[in-house]
Amino acid sequence: MASPEAPPGPALSGDPNSAGSGSGSGSDVSTPENLVAQSEAPLEPAPVSPSDQSDRTETEVEPPASDTQDDSSDPLPDAQIRDDFSEPAAGERSGAATEAGRAISVAPTRKRRRRKKFFTEINGGPSLSRNRRYRLADPAKEIDMEALIAISVGFPVDSLTEEEIEANVVSVLGGSEQANYIIIRNHILARWRSNVSMWLTFEQALEAIRTEHRTLVHSAYYFLLEHGYINFGLAPAITEVKLRSADGGERANVVIVGAGMAGLVAARQLVFLGFKVVVLEGRARPGGRVRSKKMSGDGVEAAADLGGSVLTGINGNPLGVLARQLGLPLHKVRDVCPLYLPNGKAVNKDVDSKVEVSFNKLLDRVCNLRQSMIEEVKSIDVPLGTALEAFRHVYNVAGNPQERMLLDWHLANLEYANASLMSNLSMAYWDQDDPYEMGGDHCFIPGGNERFVREFAKDLPIFYGRTVESIRYGLDGVLVYAGGQEFRGDMVLCTVPLGVLKKGTIEFVPELPQRKLDAISRLGFGLLNKVAMLFTYNFWGADIDTFGHLAEDPSMRGEFFLFYSYHSVSGGPLLIALVAGEAAIKFEMMSPVESVNKVLDILRGIFTPKGIVVPDPVQAVCTRWGKDHFAYGSYSYVAIGSSGDDYDILSESVGDGRVFFAGEATNKQYPATMHGALLSGMREAANMLRVAKRRGIGSQ
Template identity: 70%
Template sequence: MEEEPDSHDAPAMESSHNTPSPSHLPAEDSEITPPVDAPRTTAPLPGSGGDTPPQGASAASGRKRRRRDKQFPEMIPTACLRVLRPTTARPASVVYSEKLVDELIRMQVNEAASRRRGRGRPPSSSLRLARELDVEALIAMAVGFPVDSLTEEEIEANVVPVLGGAAQSNYIVVRNHILARWRSNASVWITEAHAMESIRSEHRALVSAAYAFLLDHGFINFGLAPAIITAPPRRPPSLPAPSVLVVGAGLAGLAAARHLISLGFKVAILEGRRRPGGRVFTKKMESCASSTTPAVVATADLGGSVLTGINGNPLGVLARQLGFPLHKIRDLCPLYLPDGRPVDPAIDARLEAAFNQLLDKVCKFRQAVTDELKSVDVSLGTALEAFRKAYGFADSSEERMLLDWHLANLEYANAAPLSDLSMVYWDQDDPYEMGGDHCFIPGGNARFVRALAENIPIFYGRRVIRIQYGCDGVMVYADGQVFLGDMALCTVPLGVLKKGCIEFVPELPKEKQEAIKRLGFGLLNKVLMLFPHDFWGGGIDTFGHLTEDPSNRGEFFLFYSYSSVSGGPLLVALVAGEAAIKFETSSPIKHVERALEVLKGIFAPKGIEVPEPLQVICTRWGSDRFTYGSYSYVAVGSSGDDYDILAESVGDGRVFFAGEATNRRYPATMHGALLSGFREATNMARATRRRSMMPVGEGRC
């Protein structure tokens, strides 16, 4: 997940054409409307050749990190076919209809269908049913469920009376079927009766268990479709509605608030900024109009901007419900040397392979070492450099620049210099990565934020400084006011917790304090430039730049073109690794001058003039007092366990924690933040039920 600055405190600086010094951003922006797509008249980037990869074209940067092939074990045992009714009149909604489907999933399903079909023989009803089961299992996998086992949450919820055996296998089929059926049309509210329509009556108990689990945990019937948001609260009217104070109106806080309200809770959000969204911040950029020239307008995501994998992604569900189009980020990414020449494709391919070999060697090394040696963690950067020297990779200057570019891209993925990343656990979340395309939302991700925040009670300008909790509830102190509630949900970024900006009374358990210290919270900064016209061409979404200085490899190493989604000629330069840290204390004017120097070095040799930008914004996430950084990473000495520790509640179910840094499977992503909000809303409901069943005076603290 990329991050954003806070306009209220102005860590992001902006400048305009003919303005000698940067000025602060305004506290609030006018309403941002999505752009209207128009035919493009600009030519492709010189050397791109349309859809044909140009010299030095790399597909690697289309993904923030190297993707690994997902393993698809045998899907569903044939005995489980008895769970569903083998009728040819299947409900049409059973077929998963999401447009952006991972190619790997398509291949798996098609190959399975071909194997079953035989030689030109039409499939029988049982074979069609088996094929549906495979599709439904793949959908469940995309959402994060294991193929042939239960999740820890399902085991805790006692969804089956006995673990293992036929009951568990049948439950998995039922769960996958309900999930796939709702995902095929996420704009409707699926009831338990609807789920039961195509399942044999003897499995009614399994349907009830699976439906309740999926509903309570936010896997079905979530989002912003009219049928979803108008559904009545599900809390029994005989029980009093508990009150929850949510600290932070980012994606985690907004998702939790919506889910809690649907469960019948009373909710209020306390937000320190003057706007919702947290690290998701869409800024309207605009030039001044003149008598002869109309204003140039674009929408820019200063923070979280990329939907990293659309299959199973809850943000993809929200986009479909709201009718938001998705723009697939194209894999084509030309790379350019400092003098503007395109990188030789043979060298590019060789160095990309060498880069992947280096990562593979580190991976094999850590698999081979004992647990005792793993406890003495070293940085990923140290390990990569040791293997590079040992095997003689990237000896020439051009090869070294190319390798540094890939290393900078890895630093971008993790928001940290490689010298800070744990060699052992830096990629612990890779097995859970969402499949499918990486996408932009035309008009910016604030469209999600506005929809999620609608009709939610939010108190803006309330910076929380203290959370006090005990047997009777919580007291939250914010800007001279005290708010009382039964429970509190803290969704502030890890950087805020690291700075100790919020006092917890009693103090947090030692284990949680140590996890906060161990986990990393890094930096990614951006220079967003609005130009008079799209001089770089509209045929690509990214292009890269190599540098001769290894210590500054992350400075403007990658450019994103937002012209196709922002409504105007917007170019965004990324600053990662050590360069992002130095970026915080340097002059914004010098950053802009340097970015233009890089662009002119690429385009001037091709006879293309780079105009002066009409408006520029430089982010400073490390200086933002509401974030103190961009997103989390696994630092040296840390592990994925620290995400779980950070997610644990304290005070016997009085204070809960959400946010991307509490999501072990999907850290550093927008969907990870959203899912953590759903998770904690469910945990708060469970804690409330547990307290309500306790005798008066026993264990109520």
């Protein structure tokens, strides 16, 4: 109900482009005064409790060097995680106004992280406590703030998303109704984001809106709810509701293939939407490519993220919401990243800066002139590496050996960002997801990202050790064969990695449409490997989170080129060395002992001349994601001849609403990320609901 202070008269609007911009003199645009009531009861926060560790089990200590990565292990309990975190990343304290401040990005500054473009955040809003009202005195500013929050989540400024259009959230596109809907949608989204530990009810969403807009509130609220934009996550108030059907009915039976981030999130959302689900997982654990390995020895222990590790931008990131709900302080990855030559000496800062600027200019020139280059070489597409090398010669960049090693380091960093060799990347579309990237800091999660996975997996019907061999679908439903068993359902959601689809280890009957098979073939699925080493003490220093090492051999430029320090978040002195590009492929042919010894040689070459003793690690683990039969790689990239459209094709359902697909490689906006996988699971849950309603699959 609207408050008594709500001004009389209906909201009027004629220009949808005005939504979120306040009122203008002499126009019939919706004004905050006409749309939103002037008083609102403050939101009471739901308590946030630490994650339950009672079901955690210890794992046997492995030999000092191992390439085992698929045995089950758990993140460390909260009590064992160091509490000397840095200040939580800006905006992750709480409050929608703070989130709005994080939503704006300004001119990009290049930083040495796994990312293609980097955004400096403007923290323009005040930090608000969870139970403080986020509403501002000026309604126009309030609407602007709420619009910024919506933008950070991925909504356009003044138009509807394709999902909203498909959901028929308004009766007429482009008119005053749409403009009012956008303002209301942004308001509901911002209200929940002000306290993500509570369950926002329809009645609460309606409180601050005039009664004549009840229909639009209903439309916006249930769209946001069913598509997972509000009331999602791991707070007790959320999980209590999510594990039962919202309306008590059962719409259909769904078989979910894969208990990774996409599959788990989809399962929880589908249960809430009234579906009966079963999850089939080939591994003995949930999480897929999100894997936190407990390492220990000589009185020290730590949780190492062997798969997905860094939250790449927290502005609007759903993983940031999960961290807030669990009370986890995010550790900002600091930008300081000293580089060292092959002989262990530090790279001259002036030379380092010069080459970094030159590299960024090369990349900008290629991106700006890519279309003309494509026409010049008379090809649909060319490798990004070929284009960069051509420009390097034209502009005489990196002429001496040291500068060339520095340039190779930056190329290795780009190969890390894309999990592939420069020679495989599409010059035309390698960065197609840049416009959608979430700005803000890159962050670590204390104790490992598998903490999210464990919470999502709780109370779900997951069958482990069930490797799916066949998916059969037709007018009467689906049959999934796994581990000698047959699982029947009305629909199936396939969330296996692109690498598995490329291998063809799952038989689809009938065969997938040629359009989808072609997209699977065109898109790339690359490789990144890691060496995680636990030491008895931190010898590299507590003032940096990353440092880099240059290689003399260009073909091995990605071998241990970047080190991540997890000491402040893992629970112990943990160092992780990355292996990218061609080196990542050769790495899987080496023995773990040989790999660890190479890393130690590099570390001792850097620190021994400084009088610092580098001990042997008490435990070391080497990943082998390329040999992992449940992944066959690390994450997707846009290969030569591919484009962002192939991500959309991979996400398309087949069999007239019987077989659906989710996972990072089905998310055009956020591929190769953990949050991209999560969002794809939410997306497909909503798609399955829409199809079930339209076709009457199952019984409500």
